[in-house]
Amino acid sequence: MxxxxxxxxxxxxxxxxxxxxxxxxxxxxxxxxxxxxxxxxxxxxxxxxxxxxxxxxxxxxxxxxxxxxxxxxxxxxxxxxxxxxxxxxxxxxxxxxxxxxxxxxxxxxxxxxxxxxxxxxxxxxxxxxxxxxxxxxxxxxxxxxxxxxxxxxxxxxxxxxxxxxxxxxxxxxxxxxxxxxxxxxxxxxxxxxxxxxxxKPFHQGDQTLQHLLLQQAQALLEKLPNSTRTDQRLQQAILTGLQKNMYQIEHIAQQLHISVRQLQRHLQQQGTTYQKRMQEVRCLLAEQYLQDPHLSLQEIALLLGYSEQSAFQRAFKQWTQHTPQQWRMQRAS
Structure with missing residues (x-):
């Protein structure tokens, strides 16, 4: 060797x-x-x-x-x-x-x-x-x-x-x-x-991971007081936007074919903001990714749209009161 x-x-x-x-x-x-x-x-x-x-x-x-x-x-x-x-x-x-x-x-x-x-x-x-x-x-x-x-x-x-x-x-x-x-x-x-x-387009079949992300979106929707079709489309847009690193509100509103002001007004009516909704999606996805033992924290940070691992770790601590390492270890035990 x-x-x-x-x-x-x-x-x-x-x-x-x-x-x-x-x-x-x-x-x-x-x-x-x-x-x-x-x-x-x-x-x-x-x-x-x-x-x-x-x-x-x-x-x-x-x-x-x-x-x-x-x-x-x-x-x-x-x-x-x-x-x-x-x-x-x-x-x-x-x-x-x-x-x-x-x-x-x-x-x-x-x-x-x-x-x-x-x-x-x-x-x-x-x-x-x-x-x-x-x-x-x-x-x-x-x-x-x-x-x-x-x-x-x-x-x-x-x-x-x-x-x-x-x-x-x-x-x-x-x-x-x-x-x-x-x-x-x-x-x-x-x-x-x-x-x-x-x-050539992809054939989007019943892929395991796609189903997983849809489950995450549904879990978020169940927490909303008044779920609408706009909410469903918003969740999916944020999920795919995070994967493409194109999750800014301007891009998401464009995907929904509405103006940024309309999107902000819709979320305001539900007592939330775009930033809070995006963080909810990030938190649930982070917990899902942390269950994959082979994904490093750096890779999870990339999947969630963070350029630095340290930014992801700080955000996760705010969401859960635990570091990603602590959460992963508790889940494993």
Whole structure:
């Protein structure tokens, strides 16, 4: 492990759970190192690479990374799964993935660049000893599975997928998975996506997280003395606005197709203000996010629209008389 010391990247703890799910599904002996990271918010990228190499030795098969990625669930992706709920189309989701992907998989900076009619999505090159075919393919497959939770996979028409490492024995497995031409021994690892795909809308089905947020909205509505359709729309607008970091009253009023003054008057009639209503939403969401053991306080702060973790901690103490850490520990016990 000495050769990895110069690299300090890390991966989201949920990926340790993903790997555990795969081991259990395949009924394989679970390495002690995998047991040890199950309660960590993050762990070293070098350890992730080491765990994947160990699995590859236990279960040598082509396209192993694609198989592992098929077991991913929103809970394994943390903050990005929550943020993606507010996305309307593929382009917006990819932008979110670009902005926050290192919170999940810090295996190298993600770069997105237009190349004529295609969008190149690629990972900056790491030292040769830090990457393998398995680390590269699982990075791409995780991104594709992330999109699969919000769109029908067959609807995403990739142009080509390139891998830097030499071709394995069964290239057909990769082309069946990605539904496009897959090339190996290429200068860089990348996904080429037609620009025309970016406008494709998401299919908003009965997603677990979306249902969760709607439950939170309903819980808030039940506390209101005179719930109206405007209140229902306001709650949902604030929820999605927080996820998009566009929750200012001017933006929310625009979403409701009313003026800021009309919105303020409506809330005044209920004896409250926009700031108080937004803080109510933030408080309930904060309690929900804190129940996810893999979300760090920094990530929760981002989800709630705070630029600094300290601002979130101060606000939570005002709402509940407890710090987020105290609330989380009490809930766990």
């Amino acid at each position: 000495q050769q990895f010391k110069e690299y300090t990247g890390s991966v989201y703890g949920g990926l340790g759970h993903l790997l555990m799910c795969y081991y259990q599904a395949k009924k394989l002996p679970i390495p002690e190192k995998l047991h040890q990271i199950q309660n960590l918010e993050r762990f070293d990228y070098a350890l992730w690479r080491d765990l994947l190499s160990t699995l590859e030795q236990q279960l040598p098969q082509p396209a192993l990374g694609l198989e592992i990625a098929k077991y991913v669930q929103p809970k394994h992706l943390g903050i990005i799964a929550y943020l993606a709920l507010s996305c309307d189309h593929l382009g917006e989701a990819l932008q979110r993935y670009h902005d926050f992907h290192r919170l999940i998989y810090d295996g190298g900076p993600l770069q997105v660049e237009a190349q004529n009619d295609y969008l190149s999505i690629r990972w900056s090159e790491l030292p040769v000893h830090m990457t393998t075919q398995l680390t590269d393919e699982i990075a791409i497959a995780l991104m594709m599975e992330f999109l699969k939770h919000f769109m029908q996979f067959e609807d995403i028409c990739l142009h080509e997928v390139h891998f830097h490492h030499p071709a394995p024995k069964n290239i057909a497995l990769y082309e069946q998975y990605f539904h496009c031409k897959v090339r190996f021994s290429q200068p860089i690892t990348q996904v080429l996506l037609p620009v025309s795909e970016l406008a």
